Amino acid sequence: MQGAGNRAARRDEAFIMGIACSIALRHLLGRLGIAYVASLLIGLCLLYIETVFILGIPVQKLLPVAVPAAVVGCIVATAALLGITYWQLRPVFNVFADHTAKQDVHRSLQLLFNLPYILLIAMNVIGLLCLILFHVMGGTYAKTLDEAYMVDWPRMIGIFAGELGLTLLVSLLLFIAARRILQSDILRFQPPSERIAGRASFAQPMMITYAGSLLATLLNLLQLVLFSTAANEPVDPVKFGMEALFYFTLGMAMLCYVTIQFRHELRGLIRNIRELVGGGPAQLGGKMLFSSHDEAVELAVALNELQARINREYESLERELKLAYNVQQKLLPPGDMTIGSFRITARYQPYREVGGDFFDVVPLGSNRFAVMIGDVSGKGMPAALLMSALLILFRSEIKRNGNPGEVLARMNRQLCEAMGEEGSVSIGLGVIDMMSNAVQYASAGHLSPYIVKPDGNFSAIDCSSLPIGFDDELTYEVRTLQLEPGDRFVLYTDGLIEAADDSGTMYSFEGLEAELSTWTTCKELPQMIDDWLGRMDQRSGAGSDDRTVVILELANDFCSPVGKLGAEVAAHGDVTHFSPHQFVYREWVIASRFGEERAVTVQLGEWMEQSWPQSTVREDIESAVAEALLNAMEHGNKLNPRAFVTLQVQIGSQLVVCKIYDEGGGYFPRVSRSEEEMVRKHESEDPRGWGLVMIDSLSDYWATSRDETGFYTELYFLRK
């Protein structure tokens, strides 16, 4: 049924296409017909001017025979030309309707290209036949009127030459008009193919126009000379000069038109070649279209092929770059992170799809983490490759412990061994102790970071040294910095400093410091950084280098904005007076080793004691959270000591919410509250599963889920 439906639809479509093509053919024939009539009328006008004004034959003498004969001749010529045109174009329009095999397209194009030449020849042949017929019949008719009538051959030849010259001129007009009118239909079969290109020469139409117009001028001048000779009169130099000038001008105009047409196509070709040389996929637009089939088309076909090949190369390169960009993005940590009381906001804007800037944030045990920023010299793919390798090297080296100076020294040695002093990379590395809020900072040729105070005062941290990758014996100085609540530690790369505006003025350290001094508001840090970088983009556009900025903010206990009143007191004390929507927040990160949960639960217990002084749920929370941490270590992180478990706790006036994140793929927690299950569990030798029983019994509500941070177990406790 469906097949029959499709066939019917195809039939209908073919029918509609047939009608559309028939309309198009009629439309084209109409336009060509107008051109034929117009050309012949111009010819008639010129014949009239020539006969009456140049040759001086009175109109009365022309009216009985010559004028009707000329009109009939024009009608016959128009009909014959339309007939030839219809015969030539019909197969072309059938190809339009039939969706076309390639060879049909080539044949159609050939027919369209040949039509102006056929019209040129046909017009001359028809004109010649009409003229012969007219003069033979005219002679016979004159002989029947006057038996003594003798043909005046010089005069006759002169008139014939002039008429032939006009016929030639009309045929040239037809040739040019047909080429112009057929252009849009020729373009329907584009782009041009190898088989069509080079079948004709670009000089052909120009030569025809030039030779035709020259011949027409000569024939008309010959007519004037012979006519004057026959009348035994001298040739009138004014008439001779005017006629010569007129035909010369007409001939040159036609030649110019044909030349301009060719030049237009040639210029298009040159423009496309220039765009190709300019490079970039945006410049590589559509293929070149041509309405002729000469050497220019041959060039266009070659150019189109070159363009297609370059487009393919670009597309492939773009795909690869996109892939590389995705890989690079996945290697970098998230842009917004919170570790303990620290909030980290990092933004990375590569100049091209991939870049050589990088940053990283790595938790180190339960109370330390590292923040790193780096800049590989150079841009693009080589820098991106080195950046990826260094990021992985950094993660492995920072986990091997040691202070930032030692980590940089080890990375330096490895880079020197691998790259042989060919790669130069600047790195700034800070290790933060969350217990003391101290930062151990070491720099390998990186720009001085800033510490920005909450009131907008800032200080640059000088720590001069060479980048890594120069000398494998280098050591790196470590500076210890103390952060206070509200302080912001700002790391950045040179792409930010060197960003130039339209006038070429760099953003410079002054620009950066002016910006830092405005960081006094209580605005959210990520929003503030995004606004700043947005302004940078407006000022400097994409720039010419990667831009990276990493800001570490010591926020202390984070309070939701609505809970700011009294939050400072509550962070270390009773939260009883909090409204229901106010919460105090704390976070711990621990390695996946049994026993690590003990210290955290004790700290949590102490915090609970301060926050809910007379509550009875403290020990319940401690036990339930310890069990959830153990589950995250064992089932989530599979006891991999390099994987971390994050505990986030929010304490409100009546509710505690604990979220325990792991880095694993997640698991289905199963707990049954039935008697049978408990008996089965007691009899089982498998000691596992009691943790969930405890969580289920101790918490008021619990659930597991996943968000952008990872898989988590969420526990809710009501105040009791």
Added chain:
Amino acid sequence: MEQPFRLESRQFPNGIVLTLAGDLTKSADTELFASFNGGTEVASNVRFLALDLSQVAYINSGGMAVLIRLARMGRKVGVHTFAWGVSSHYEKLFRMVGLTEFLMLYPNEFAVIQRIEALEL
């Protein structure tokens, strides 16, 4: 912060007293069972197992599982298991996991001894 697990055992007529200290977790399993089995081998007429948990700072689910296994094993061979020195929080947890079905809780050693004497009469 983590306190290592320690174990002492002593015997009394027809029974053993195990004094547990530190953190009771899954890792206590080996030591605890070795000690208990050793005791039963020495005196096959052991009928009572008393656990002193007063010095235990922390018990997690692994520790609970160890205690359940110990008490269940005792019951299978006809040994009564008693415990004292358990905080109210852990008492609640013992009840939650059904440990109190295998283990009788008493406030102190004296109460346990009295109960054992009553059972022996």
